[in-house]
Amino acid sequence: MILYYTNRQLSEKLEINLARWKRWSRSFLPPDPLGGMQSGYARQYAFKDLLKVFIGGHLLSHLKLSVPESRQVLDDLSPWMKKQGFFDWNGAKGGGADKTERAHPYRIYFCPLPPATTKNGYGFCYLIRHSVSFHAGGSAAERTATERMEEVLIQSEAPDGHAFLANPNVRIVNLTALVGDLVEKLGRHHP
16 A cells, blocks of 8 residues: 655654745655645655655755755666665665664765766766675674675766775765654654
């Protein structure tokens, strides 16, 4: 069963000002084909749409990106997020609602591309890191930890994640925590 939410419901559940939520929605989603000022229908959001608005709002309010820059990040990352299952409400692989996924989060590092390499004056390259396994061991006097990371570079000229992270303009989004926070605020958990 697909759940739909209205602007007012989301504003209350997510504790975001209604006018701000509507502004974010207009910024990151196409016009609602059924809704509108004169139609009498309130916009309804499936999880995929509200996740895009929530992430876009995070990019605007917390990372201080502009609306066009935030849209670009969402456009660039949406195919990868879809492939990883972030847009699925039930049984999301990367959605982060269950405790095992939160233990191994997806973190997205991104930085601006040089203006000369972009067609509209702004663009980003991305490094997506995911901890695949973590093992702590050793004696009480000497602790050791081994962690295996999976990395995906998107639109990046960097040969590896270490070269990418050397850029002083890198910004970080813990996507798993952000989605987990959204799911928790909605009051629903994956089965």
